[in-house]
Amino acid sequence: MRNRLALGIAGLLMAAAPMWAHHAFAAEFDAQKPVKLKGTVVKVEFINPHSWIHIDVKDADGKVTRWMVEGGSPNALFRRGVNKDALPQGTEISVDGYQAKDGSNRANGRDITFADGKKLFVGGSNPDEQPNAK
Amino acid sequence: MKCKAIALAVVILAGALSAQSKAGKYNPPRTPDGQPDLQGVWTNVTITPLERPANLAGKEFFTPAEARQYEKDTVDRNNADRRDGGAQADLNRAYNDAWYDRGTKVVETLRTSLVIDPPDGHVPRKAGAPAGPPVGFNRPPEGPEDRSLPERCILWPTAGPPMMPSFYNNNYQIVQGPGYVMILVEMIHDARIIPIDPRPHVDSKIREWLGDSRGHWEGNTLVVETTNFNDKTRFQRASENMKLVERFTRTAPDTVMYEFTVDDPSAFTRPWTAQIPMKRTDGPIIEYACNEGNYAMEGMLAGARADEKKAAGK
Numbered sequence: 368m369r370n371r372l373a374l375g376i377a378g379l380l381m382a383a384a385p386m387w388a389h390h391a392f393a394a395e396f397d398a399q400k401p402v403k404l405k406g407t408v409v410k411v412e413f414i415n416p417h418s419w420i421h422i423d424v425k426d427a428d429g430k431v432t433r434w435m436v437e438g439g440s441p442n443a444l445f446r447r448g449v450n451k452d453a454l455p456q457g458t459e460i461s462v463d464g465y466q467a468k469d470g471s472n473r474a475n476g477r478d479i480t481f482a483d484g485k486k487l488f489v490g491g492s493n494p495d496e497q498p499n500a501k
Numbered sequence: 502m503k504c505k506a507i508a509l510a511v512v513i514l515a516g517a518l519s520a521q522s523k524a525g526k527y528n529p530p531r532t533p534d535g536q537p538d539l540q541g542v543w544t545n546v547t548i549t550p551l552e553r554p555a556n557l558a559g560k561e562f563f564t565p566a567e568a569r570q571y572e573k574d575t576v577d578r579n580n581a582d583r584r585d586g587g588a589q590a591d592l593n594r595a596y597n598d599a600w601y602d603r604g605t606k607v608v609e610t611l612r613t614s615l616v617i618d619p620p621d622g623h624v625p626r627k628a629g630a631p632a633g634p635p636v637g638f639n640r641p642p643e644g645p646e647d648r649s650l651p652e653r654c655i656l657w658p659t660a661g662p663p664m665m666p667s668f669y670n671n672n673y674q675i676v677q678g679p680g681y682v683m684i685l686v687e688m689i690h691d692a693r694i695i696p697i698d699p700r701p702h703v704d705s706k707i708r709e710w711l712g713d714s715r716g717h718w719e720g721n722t723l724v725v726e727t728t729n730f731n732d733k734t735r736f737q738r739a740s741e742n743m744k745l746v747e748r749f750t751r752t753a754p755d756t757v758m759y760e761f762t763v764d765d766p767s768a769f770t771r772p773w774t775a776q777i778p779m780k781r782t783d784g785p786i787i788e789y790a791c792n793e794g795n796y797a798m799e800g801m802l803a804g805a806r807a808d809e810k811k812a813a814g815k
Binding site: 390391392393394395396397398399401412414415416417419435437438439440441442443444445446447465467468469470471473475477478 | 588589592642668670793798808
């Protein structure tokens with residue numbers, strides 16, 4: 368009974384779950400252009416409504432391209448303990464996201480992973496704990 | 502014997518006082534000018550939905566065990582690293598839960614919906630009521646005006662009034678001064694400045710994004726009536742003639758019980774009321790300053806031009 372209840376709630380919420388945060392991602396980024404970037408942090412703009420992480424990505428020939436990666440509202444990040452010290456200049460990160468429709472070097476940051484494998488993503492499920500990115 | 506009787510009386514009295522306090526007889530601290538003190542930073546974050554899920558029909562309250570299960574299921578789902586549904590769905594889901602602040606708990610009353618009246622927990626929408634505002638998704642945007650109000654940093658549909666929880670920025674600061682209450686809303690960074698006196702509402706021809714609010718005290722409860730909304734906000738598809746009554750009652754040191762009643766016969770079959778406990782939280786309120794950093798607007802318009810080029814076969 369409880370399982371049925373839980374399943375029902377889950378189904379309903381998934382159907383009703385909002386599909387966008389501050390803005391419609393499909394309007395800005397291209398689902399046909401998934402990107403996986405590995406680079407070093409140049410600077411982070413903790414500005415609302417979205418933070419932007421600037422990274423330098425080096426290709427096999429040593430050519431460096433600068434990318435801008437879009438993330439969430441800094442207000443939410445600060446409350447999770449993510450601040451300017453979390454992504455200092457030179458930090459190596461990997462980004463899994465989608466490139467801008469106009470072909471510019473911008474992407475949304477679906478997942479951001481640190482060199483040690485830690486993700487700016489936590490799959491924990493203890494309601495007593497706010498998932499913490501630290 | 503007498504001592505026992507007195508002791509018993511004391512116990513009974515203590516019990517009665519405790520029950521009274523639970524029943525909302527908490528006596529809040531006062532401001533220097535004698536008003537009940539609602540000041541502080543509060544959050545209304547909760548995973549309890551506005552309306553009761555269909556499978557909970559007839560069930561007004563969770564048991565504590567059901568509440569825990571609902572919380573676990575919801576947090577699990579919000580944290581799930583979903584890869585299903587293909588690239589478009591993945592992109593639309595934006596980013597993972599680390600970016601959000603959606604809460605992990607149901608409301609402390611254990612209600613299964615924020616709507617408390619009608620008792621079925623649903624907004625009594627009127628059949629055939631006009632649809633919501635145009636949000637600009639119907640055509641490629643020519644300019645910012647074709648995008649939605651939140652994208653333009655103008656208004657968030659839950660930031661209010663009335664004030665409801667959303668994905669993040671669910672924080673409010675209440676400041677009181679003689680004759681005024683100010684509510685700073687973190688989302689979009691609105692400041693609601695509410696006069697506490699019997700002055701009439703502004704002329705009906707004057708329409709405002711946040712409406713025109715007037716406050717008064719009924720005992721320990723701050724009652725705020727808001728009218729004169731414009732025709733663009735359309736809270737829950739209400740019209741500009743929506744009349745809103747909000748009630749703020751300090752029910753414990755760490756709680757302001759917030760209730761709001763919405764009345765608009767053009768959109769609803771009857772007035773309806775929702776209740777959201779606001780809990781004391783750490784400040785400060787963080788600035789939102791949305792326009793300054795809104796690279797996304799440029800990105801969306803550039804996206805629309807790129808789509809046009811693609812469609813033209815270039």
